Amino acid sequence: MSELDTPERILDAAERLFMAHGFEATTLRMITTEAKANLAAVNYHFGGKEGLIEALFRRRLGWLNAQWLAALDKVEAEAGGQPLRPHQVLEAFFGTTIRTVAQCDEGGRHFMRLLGRTYTEPSAFIRRFMAREYAEVVRRYKAALFRALPDAPKEEVLWRFHFMLGAMSYAISGADALNVLGEDGLHDADPEALHARFMSFLFGGLRAPLPEFAAKPTKKPRRTQAA
Amino acid sequence: MSELDTPERILDAAERLFMAHGFEATTLRMITTEAKANLAAVNYHFGGKEGLIEALFRRRLGWLNAQWLAALDKVEAEAGGQPLRPHQVLEAFFGTTIRTVAQCDEGGRHFMRLLGRTYTEPSAFIRRFMAREYAEVVRRYKAALFRALPDAPKEEVLWRFHFMLGAMSYAISGADALNVLGEDGLHDADPEALHARFMSFLFGGLRAPLPEFAAKPTKKPRRTQAA
């Protein structure tokens, strides 16, 4: 067939519609209509709506995880066993993410925005799935960050990484969401610009002096920094 | 009556349930059951589900907007017409937010987490409402930020503010969401600690050097900064 087959068409349509309306508000009838498939096809191929969502995440997340791990492998290999510099870890994770978003097809971009929202999604089923799917990436990057910032309390590092994930979520949401800040349409800039301005923001946040209660006293207490 | 009256009980229950399950997945039956009210009460008092959501936001948002504007008024009065320092603007907005979350009752905290998610919520009805409700606060803070950072391109300032809102959303979501990063339970720290570590992160991000393509050449081109 020159067209994509039915499961593929359903996944593409679901990605777009889940993004536009959320998981709950998107109905199987909307999806199958857009995919030019029969309503029963979702249950036939995916076993139900939850099965569809799971398949949708699995299709993209496997590849994304591979990207993240490959980026970390690369810089760690270059470092030859030495601890990484903090900005290398950030670049490997967030740089890879932003760049990945940029080079995605339209469906991929929809998925990435969906992913950013899903981190705070309250649905128990989705959160369980995400935690399981991310476990390896989280473990590797946490270890790399802790090694890169041996003097910073682990708790502070995790909080800052948490903040960064939030910033990333909004960064990916892009200019659409930003335009809540005012009607004077900020156009979605080119990916290179977004990458540059986001990374410089992140690195500034990571290097910021620790709050006083958390800063360990050092030989030069005035200049205590996280990085 | 010693108990709260019906509309109040419904609003409280709705706040908790919308937070836990999202807008679409929360049904009027769940809400009225938890509020120990009749199903028809929602339509009687609020005119429908959308009316309930709108009332819910109006109840908390008016007060929150007042807090934000008062904080800005205060530092601007102290500055006596002079441009504010960047960290004063950040403290007025984000500091006020974090502190407000801390001193809220449980319902208030639920609402604030709801608010953070709503910024990227795709529902057209909610986004329209939010933009209208926030207009004044957005206008004032944008102006203050631009005055505080006269050398930085407005576009870059807006993007950084956008990133900060994302970080704030996750900061408010708190340790619950953070624990996706690993099972070793990070406890929700005391509010003072969260405030301190969040503000230092933010200020670092705002002060970070601009990406090269956006940095205006100055007399000392090597040290070009946003703040």
Next chain:
DNA sequence: GTTGGTTTCAAACAAACGTTTGAATGCTGC
């Protein structure tokens, strides 16, 4: 050309949704 397994399809399913109704109840002013 018939068989057997996979995929599509229209139709129907029970359950749950937000909303409406009309009678019952509670409360206030007289």
Next chain:
DNA sequence: GCAGCATTCAAACGTTTGTTTGAAACCAAC
């Protein structure tokens, strides 16, 4: 005690939801 309004209540409304069904269509293998 009665009128008048505000509120509560159980029941039903018409839709829409995800899912199931059983027959039709397709397609390769023999």
